[in-house]
């Protein structure tokens with residue numbers, strides 16, 4: 324839902340003010356003049372109780388900057404006649420944006436506002452003369468603070484949504500950018516170390532002063548960052564073992580009396596460096612695929628951005644006369660391909676099926692590898708007949724193209740497809756489940772077929 328525009332807010336605020344008599348507004352303004360410091364203190368004492376907020380709202384800062392600006396805010400809020408309501412609205416928006424920028428939780432601000440109201444009520448009850456209704460004055464104060472909080476909260480949520488989106492986009496950008504750069508940087512760092520070592524050996528430096536691989540720029544990057552970032556990758560254990568052997572065994576062997584032993588050590592070091600580079604390339608290659616949201620075997624999208632894509636398509640469909648369809652595609656009897664011809668043959672088949680899916684779709688469609696031998700196609704701008712026809716054609720394309728599983732092995736492969744047209748439900752899981760069900764039926768009713776649900 325769209326939030327109110329500025330003119331609506333101004334009109335609402337004007338109406339609020341008009342409801343209260345001038346003498347009450349004057350009395351509240353006088354109260355603010357006397358107690359503004361206490362009121363501001365009360366507001367910020369709540370903030371300071373929160374460990375996160377108190378990190379950046381140290382007492383000194385509160386006194387020096389925030390407390391006076393809170394007093395100014397109170398005075399602006401409770402002047403008897405507002406000359407410029409638009410400026411008042413804009414001021415609240417700015418405060419909300421600042422809170423979002425410095426990450427003050429909105430609930431904390433609302434809690435502070437409640438404490439502030441409490442402080443007002445106490446003063447109104449003790450200070451107001453009988454001819455001025457304390458009840459009306461309290462309502463006036465409360466309505467004004469609520470109005471300001473409403474505008475601030477809206478500005479806060481708009482700004483923090485934008486921050487989150489920018490952060491996400493930046494994360495993606497930096498990940499995909501940095502992996503390529505990192506590969507080059509670390510490759511040259513390792514080669515530098517090797518050159519330095521060769522120079523030290525040629526200059527017959529003492530063994531203790533030879534540069535250790537684990538302490539080199541490359542080694543530091545590897546142990547501090549790569550090991551952590553790629554934890555669990557099988558290559559990491561092997562690379563670590565190679566680095567340790569270089570430092571603990573081969574560097575010492577460079578001082579062996581026997582020249583043939585020294586030459587052997589040099590050769591081993593060179594081989595270890597080459598192996599490390601090769602393994603690292605594999606890890607980085609895989610990571611760059613994953614980080615960019617792509618599956619490394621088929622280069623199709625992985626599930627990472629599935630929710631983003633489906634939410635977006637639901638939003639587009641809401642404003643369009645067309646809809647989108649989900650096609651859940653699964654290779655038939657894939658396990659027996661692996662079992663009979665080996666895992667590599669299975670991988671080759673996966674790649675070829677993926678390529679057919681990719682070739683068969685248009686630029687606006689999406690093809691995901693959901694895992695194993697299951698794929699999902701998001702077919703955009705389509706209708707009931709269109710998606711059924713597409714799925715049937717796809718099934719035939721796969722069935723008629725023999726797959727090269729190994730150099731001398733051609734296989735006939737079939738797929739089952741579950742199809743569903745998005746029906747306007749706001750939760751994409753609903754459509755995914757329907758597509759899954761349709762696929763299940765296609766499998767149960769004999770495979771190599773399309774079922775639409």
Ligand SMILES: Nc1nc2c(ncn2[C@@H]2O[C@H](COP(=O)(O)OP(=O)(O)OP(=O)(O)O)[C@@H](O)[C@H]2O)c(=O)[nH]1
Nearest residue numbers: 653654655656657658659661666669670695696766
């Ligand atoms: N080669 C290879 N096999 C994979 C990969 N991911 C999953 N698999 C294998 O895919 C097989 C899927 O087997 P099932 O789920 O029984 O399905 P199926 O044999 O195709 O049988 P239906 O789907 O009922 O026709 C399992 O053996 C998995 O180990 C992969 O990346 N490469």
